[in-house]
Amino acid sequence: MAEKILEVKDLVVExxxxxxxxxxxxxxxxEVFKGKTLGIVGESGSGKSVTALSIMRLxxxxxxxxxxxxxxxxxxNVLDIPLDQMxxxxxxxxxxxxxxxxxxxxPVFTVGNQIEEVFELHQPxxxxxxxxxxxxxxxxLVGIPSPESRVNEYPxxxxxxxxxxxxxxxxxxxxxxxxxxxxxxxxxxxxxxxxILELMxxxxxxxxxxxxxxxxxxxxxxxxxxxxxxxxxxxIVEQSDVxxxxxxxxxxxxxxxxxxxxxxxxxxxxxxxxxxxxxxxxPSLFELPQGCNFQNRCKSVTxxxxxxxxxxxLVETKAGEFxxxxxxxx
Amino acid sequence: xxxxxxxxxxxxxxxxxxxxxxxxxxxxxIVVSYFVLAILSALGFVxxxxxxxxxxxxAPPSSEYLFGLDxxxxxxxxxxxxxxxxxxxxxxxxxxxxxxxxxxxxxVSGYFGGKVDEVIVWFYTTFNSIPYIMxxxxxxxxxxxxxxxxxxxxxxxxxxxxxxxxxGEFIRHKDREYVQAASAIGGGDFRKIFKHxxxxxxxxxxxxxxxxxxxxxxxxxxxxxxxxxxxGVPSWGTMINDAKLELAxxxxxxxxxxxxxxxxxxxxxxxxxxxxxxxxxxxxxxx
Amino acid sequence: xxxxxxxxxxxxxxxxxxxxxDPTLIMLGKHASKTQMMELRAELGxxxxxxxxxxxxxxxxxxxxxxxxxxxxxxxxxxxxxxxxPSLTVTLPAFILSSILxxxxxxxxxxxxxxxxxKATVFVCVALMSVSSLAYILYGQMFFAFQLGxxxxxxxxxxxxxxxxxxxxxxxIWVVLSIGPDVRFYRTIMLDEIYQDYVRTARAKxxxxxxxxxxxxxxxxxxxxxxxVVIRIPFLILGSLLIESFFSIxxxxxxxxxxxxxxxxxxxxxxxVMSALAYxxxxxxTDVLYTVVDPRVRxx
Numbered sequence: 001m002a003e004k005i006l007e008v009k010d011l012v013v014e015x016x017x018x019x020x021x022x023x024x025x026x027x028x029x030x031e032v033f034k035g036k037t038l039g040i041v042g043e044s045g046s047g048k049s050v051t052a053l054s055i056m057r058l059x060x061x062x063x064x065x066x067x068x069x070x071x072x073x074x075x076x077n078v079l080d081i082p083l084d085q086m087x088x089x090x091x092x093x094x095x096x097x098x099x100x101x102x103x104x105x106x107p108v109f110t111v112g113n114q115i116e117e118v119f120e121l122h123q124p125x126x127x128x129x130x131x132x133x134x135x136x137x138x139x140x141l142v143g144i145p146s147p148e149s150r151v152n153e154y155p156x157x158x159x160x161x162x163x164x165x166x167x168x169x170x171x172x173x174x175x176x177x178x179x180x181x182x183x184x185x186x187x188x189x190x191x192x193x194x195x196i197l198e199l200m201x202x203x204x205x206x207x208x209x210x211x212x213x214x215x216x217x218x219x220x221x222x223x224x225x226x227x228x229x230x231x232x233x234x235x236i237v238e239q240s241d242v243x244x245x246x247x248x249x250x251x252x253x254x255x256x257x258x259x260x261x262x263x264x265x266x267x268x269x270x271x272x273x274x275x276x277x278x279x280x281x282x283p284s285l286f287e288l289p290q291g292c293n294f295q296n297r298c299k300s301v302t303x304x305x306x307x308x309x310x311x312x313x314l315v316e317t318k319a320g321e322f323x324x325x326x327x328x329x330x
Numbered sequence: 331x332x333x334x335x336x337x338x339x340x341x342x343x344x345x346x347x348x349x350x351x352x353x354x355x356x357x358x359x360i361v362v363s364y365f366v367l368a369i370l371s372a373l374g375f376v377x378x379x380x381x382x383x384x385x386x387x388x389a390p391p392s393s394e395y396l397f398g399l400d401x402x403x404x405x406x407x408x409x410x411x412x413x414x415x416x417x418x419x420x421x422x423x424x425x426x427x428x429x430x431x432x433x434x435x436x437x438v439s440g441y442f443g444g445k446v447d448e449v450i451v452w453f454y455t456t457f458n459s460i461p462y463i464m465x466x467x468x469x470x471x472x473x474x475x476x477x478x479x480x481x482x483x484x485x486x487x488x489x490x491x492x493x494x495x496x497x498g499e500f501i502r503h504k505d506r507e508y509v510q511a512a513s514a515i516g517g518g519d520f521r522k523i524f525k526h527x528x529x530x531x532x533x534x535x536x537x538x539x540x541x542x543x544x545x546x547x548x549x550x551x552x553x554x555x556x557x558x559x560x561x562g563v564p565s566w567g568t569m570i571n572d573a574k575l576e577l578a579x580x581x582x583x584x585x586x587x588x589x590x591x592x593x594x595x596x597x598x599x600x601x602x603x604x605x606x607x608x609x610x611x612x613x614x615x616x617x
Numbered sequence: 618x619x620x621x622x623x624x625x626x627x628x629x630x631x632x633x634x635x636x637x638x639d640p641t642l643i644m645l646g647k648h649a650s651k652t653q654m655m656e657l658r659a660e661l662g663x664x665x666x667x668x669x670x671x672x673x674x675x676x677x678x679x680x681x682x683x684x685x686x687x688x689x690x691x692x693x694x695x696x697x698x699x700x701x702x703p704s705l706t707v708t709l710p711a712f713i714l715s716s717i718l719x720x721x722x723x724x725x726x727x728x729x730x731x732x733x734x735x736k737a738t739v740f741v742c743v744a745l746m747s748v749s750s751l752a753y754i755l756y757g758q759m760f761f762a763f764q765l766g767x768x769x770x771x772x773x774x775x776x777x778x779x780x781x782x783x784x785x786x787x788x789x790i791w792v793v794l795s796i797g798p799d800v801r802f803y804r805t806i807m808l809d810e811i812y813q814d815y816v817r818t819a820r821a822k823x824x825x826x827x828x829x830x831x832x833x834x835x836x837x838x839x840x841x842x843x844x845x846v847v848i849r850i851p852f853l854i855l856g857s858l859l860i861e862s863f864f865s866i867x868x869x870x871x872x873x874x875x876x877x878x879x880x881x882x883x884x885x886x887x888x889x890v891m892s893a894l895a896y897x898x899x900x901x902x903t904d905v906l907y908t909v910v911d912p913r914v915r916x917x
Contacts, residue, residue: 018350058820062731084825091822098821103814107913108836121823154912170822455900456624459893463858467877468632468885544747551749552859556874570751577759589752597747604743 002033005177005210006055006094011069013050013059022285024050024064026234029314032178035204037211039225039242041218041257043282047234048214052180054079055212056096057086074177092122095171099183101163105155111166112151115139118173138169143199161192165199172203179204180212185220197223218261222246227320230254233285233293236314240321250323250330252298253278292326300327344533344609354605357598364595368418371411380408380564388581398583400572409564410587416565417547417592420480424546425539427485432492433528433535439493440500441523450497454490462487466549470558477560480553484546492538499531533610540603544596551592566592625893626674629886630667674886683887688879693887696872703773704856704868707784711791712853716846719796723803728830730808739801746797753790754863762786771865787860806841810834840911847903851895855888 013025025047032038040048053059055071057078070077073094078086090096098104106114115135119126126134132151139147142165155163164184171179181200185193201224204211213224221228221242229239230253238251249255256278280297289295290307298305304326305312314324348354370376383403384395391398397406439450457465465487473479503509504527512526547566553559554567555574566588573585665673677683683693726735762770768786810816811834819829856870865871869888876884908914 018347056821058817087823087825089823090820096821098814098818100814104818106815106819106833106837108840108911109833110912117824118822156913167818170818452620452624455621455897456628456893459621459625459896460628460889461852461855461892464873464877464885464889464892467874471877472632548749551751555751555859570749570755573755577755578763582759585752585755589748592749593744593747597744600743600747604739 002036004031004033005074006032007070007072008051008055009070009072011051011054011071012067013047013054014065014067016063019286023067024234024285025054027069028229028231028234028236029069030229030236030239032210032212034177034210035208036226037204037213037224039213039215039221039228040231041215041221041228042231043216045233045282045285046231048231049182051231052096052182052212052214055178055180056090056094057083058096088122091118091171091176092174093176094178094180095174095176096180096182097164097167097171097184099186101160101167101187104167105163107155110152110154111139111158112136115151115166115170115173118170122174134173135169138173139166141172141203142166142169143195144169160188161195164188164192164196168196168199168203172207172209175207176209178210178212180214182214183216184213186215186217193220194223200224218246218257230257233283233288235293235324236322237294237324238322239314244321250317250321250328251294251325252300252329253294255329256297256299300329302327344606347609348605351605351608353601354609357602357605360594360598361602364414364598365418367411368414372415377405377408377411380404380412388576388579390581391583397587398581400584401576406569406584406587409569409584410566410591413564413566413569413588414591414595416477416550416560416563416567417595419477420484420550421543421546423481424484424488425542427481428489428492428542429535429539431485432489432538433496435489436493436496437500437523437528440497441504441519441527443501447497450493454493457487458490463552466553467556467558470553475558475561479558480550480560483553484549488542488545492535492542495534495538496531499534500527503527503530533607536610537603537607540599540606544599547592547596621897622890622893623675625890626671629889630671630674677886677890683890684883686876686881686884688875688881688884693884696884697869697887697891700856700867700869700872701854702868703775703780703866704854704861704870706780707787707791707860707866707868708853708856710784711788711795712849714788715792715795715799718792719799719803720842722796723800723807724830724835726800726804727807727811727834728826730811739804742797742800744797745793746801750790750794750859753793754859757786757790758863771863773864773866783864783866787857787864787866790860791857802845803838803842806838807834810837813837836910840907843906843910844903847906848896848899851892851899854895855892 008031009029011025011028012023014021014023028047028051030038030040040051042048050059050064054066055078057066059066066079069079071079073089078089105111109117112132112135115138116131119131119134123131136147136151139150144150144162144165150158150162155166158166167184179200184200185196188196197220200211203209211224213220215221225242227239227241228245229236230245230251231237232253238245238249238254240250245254246258249258256276259276260278262275278297283289283293283296291310292298292301292305292312295301295305309326312324312326314322316322317328348358367376381404384405385399385403387399387401387403389395389399389403391406395405395407397410400406400409435450435454439447466483469483469486470479473482500523509526550559550565551567551570554565555571557571559565559567559571569584569588573582573588576582576584681694683697685691686693686696689696722738726738729735758770762768769783771783773783774780811830816829816833819833824833854869855873856866856868858870858874860866861868861870862874872884873888875881876888
């Protein structure tokens with residue numbers, strides 16, 4: 001049985017805006033295990049990035065703030081600990097990589113310098129020589145050729161894929177327990193995407209960390225995740241292991257997402273038919289409907305969904321399988 | 331069935347953001363009042379008696395003479411109000427002149443590039459190499475004294491900053507996808523410049539305008555000190571210039587009136603300019 | 618660079634030879650006779666064809682032979698040498714002081730962005746900028762020098778430390794005039810950097826806000842700061858025309874002002890050329906510095 005290292009419970013994150021307060025994350029719970037990858041899937045605005053940032057306490061505040069819930073890392077609620085303690089965890093025990101490798105690296109420092117910085121912060125006993133050697137080692141680990149010379153190069157001298165590898169190197173330098181990857185491949189070419197995902201899988205096997213993979217791309221989910229949580233309007237609407245999710249989705253939204261993946265042998269809509277889509281748009285967080293958030297786009301909507309029973313609750317239908325729907329698909 | 335979200339344009343957002351900032355609204359009102367005052371004064375409805383001797387020379391401020399009197403016994407209050415005509419018109423005309431020249435040259439230079447760009451860049455680099463005050467004084471010297479000379483001198487020396495900014499923006503934008511898209515549907519140069527790129531740089535123009543306005547007001551003061559300012563009609567610059575002699579005798583109120591009157595409107599413009607920048611520059615949202 | 622210099626010569630030529638009122642009138646006074654004026658014009662070379670006059674300007678630009686001042690009859694290069702030092706005694710310390718102050722203040726203010734100290738400081742800066750420099754000078758002289766007697770009202774004495782009491786107030790006024798716009802500019806630059814993605818990455822690595830500010834943000838902001846600072850240096854030598862005029866400091870600024878008032882063309886030409894040259898030189902210097910500070914710009 002894999003070791004549980006992170007437990008998020010009933011997380012609520014709010015943002016104050018000119019037009020009022022919105023709840024970007026509304027009661028989200030999940031667990032992360034060593035050596036396993038949890039995928040968090042959703043469209044833009046579903047709250048998945050905000051969830052990830054909360055784990056690291058990187059939500060800019062103001063205007064955001066964590067209004068409720070707990071995040072237990074190895075038994076301690078990181079939302080409660082003082083900020084300087086949190087800093088010893090960041091980049092050290094829990095690390096994060098971001099979507100835009102172009103801009104996520106500091107342009108005026110060498111790649112090596114930026115990796116070494118992590119050691120300076122969290123492994124101060126190392127001397128210059130050791131730090132430098134470890135930086136080169138990390139570059140080798142993530143598959144960058146001629147690391148000894150690359151280490152002195154600047155971010156702009158590397159391609160997008162290389163930069164993301166550097167980000168991965170930076171984040172894994174201190175062998176964290178958890179790696180949070182926020183859309184790590186979205187900004188990259190498809191072929192590079194595959195390489196990066198393969199790299200991450202390989203490193204997970206070698207280093208044993210848990211990964212939270214945030215993405216909107218179900219293809220990425222299929223490649224990398226063991227368990228999946230689907231988010232919509234700040235809530236988890238379905239959660240299960242990856243096989244069940246793809247073979248037997250229970251929430252109409254999940255089914256819609258899966259159906260809209262184009263494939264060469266898709267017969268949806270006929271051989272020359274239109275690509276299936278989910279009709280409508282994600283509602284604005286300022287104007288959420290009464291009842292189920294998905295009602296205006298759902299193919300199986302009924303009167304029950306429109307308000308008289310409030311919002312559907314997240315229900316565990318089978319061990320480890322959750323769905324938030326009045327009429328889950330079977 | 332499905333709720334379509336109203337897509338609010340940048341301008342709508344900007345207006346909302348601006349009007350919700352109380353400070354900005356106050357400043358806007360101040361600026362507007364100055365304009366109104368200047369117009370009323372020009373039409374003769376207020377401060378018409380600015381040239382009349384209404385009391386003893388150098389009478390200090392009192393309940394009778396609110397801002398005191400100057401050396402000729404004229405009301406400092408009336409002179410201050412009259413002076414707003416020069417100030418507001420100078421600011422307005424200068425802003426407009428520098429806007430026209432700056433935007434035109436910047437757009438042409440940034441958009442067409444090549445030789446045209448080289449020439450224009452050479453032109454404004456040359457302009458910039460000459461110290462501002464020198465150029466200003468030289469031009470007014472040549473054009474003679476008077477308000478038109480000031481308009482021209484200030485206008486001709488203040489367009490370089492805007493030109494540079496606009497040029498930079500056009501360079502950035504002209505290769506952007508949305509402009510290429512315009513090409514793809516058959517849009518020509520003219521259309522691309524005016525319909526597509528220009529609206530995206532309008533916020534820079536507006537912000538720059540508010541900046542130029544107050545620089546112009548302050549420069550007019552300096553020109554007046556140098557004796558190159560407006561003749562005949564009192565301006566804040568001439569009032570401050572007169573103050574040179576008065577201060578030694580302890581007569582501070584003319585200097586104070588002109589300084590404060592100018593400070594209030596310039597401060598209002600500065601704050602307004604900041605608020606405009608926050609409201610209009612989409613990149614700055616959230617700061 | 619050369620084209621710009623030629624352009625500057627051209628503008629000077631247009632302004633002062635073509636468009637400007639006849640200097641002989643000013644030099645000889647209202648009652649000069651026509652023959653006197655004609656003689657003077659010939660003497661000064663004002664009756665030569667325009668392209669020769671223009672060429673003359675260009676030649677003196679590249680050889681630094683500026684001739685003599687029409688009004689004081691001094692060698693212009695002498696005048697420049699003598700005037701440079703007094704200008705610098707005011708501008709140099711003022712520049713260094715205001716730069717240090719401005720950068721420090723903007724660092725602090727950027728660190729505490731959004732809080733009261735930030736808003737208050739910005740407001741104070743804007744308020745400072747809204748007052749005319751003339752007002753500062755006049756009030757400064759009247760209040761601090763005249764009434765309180767803390768400083769000398771005007772005048773100048775050569776040699777260190779003799780000039781010190783005369784330059785203190787001018788330096789103070791200069792600093793007050795520069796702080797407003799400088800702090801606002803630096804603050805904008807720094808805030809631009811703070812919201813960049815790499816700062817988020819730095820935070821995610823566990824860096825403290827202070828370290829982020831002083832290591833990551835500052836180094837990136839340096840690029841723009843250096844451009845801003847370096848390009849102002851050539852103008853330091855010119856001095857502030859107004860300050861030197863009011864405080865009777867015999868610097869280059871005062872020289873320029875007098876020259877303009879008396880249509881002293883050689884002096885005007887010389888000063889303009891010098892400042893254009895300095896500006897161009899320092900632009901090149903800035904570009905070089907850019908490559909040192911910003912690795913993205915380095916030539917491979």
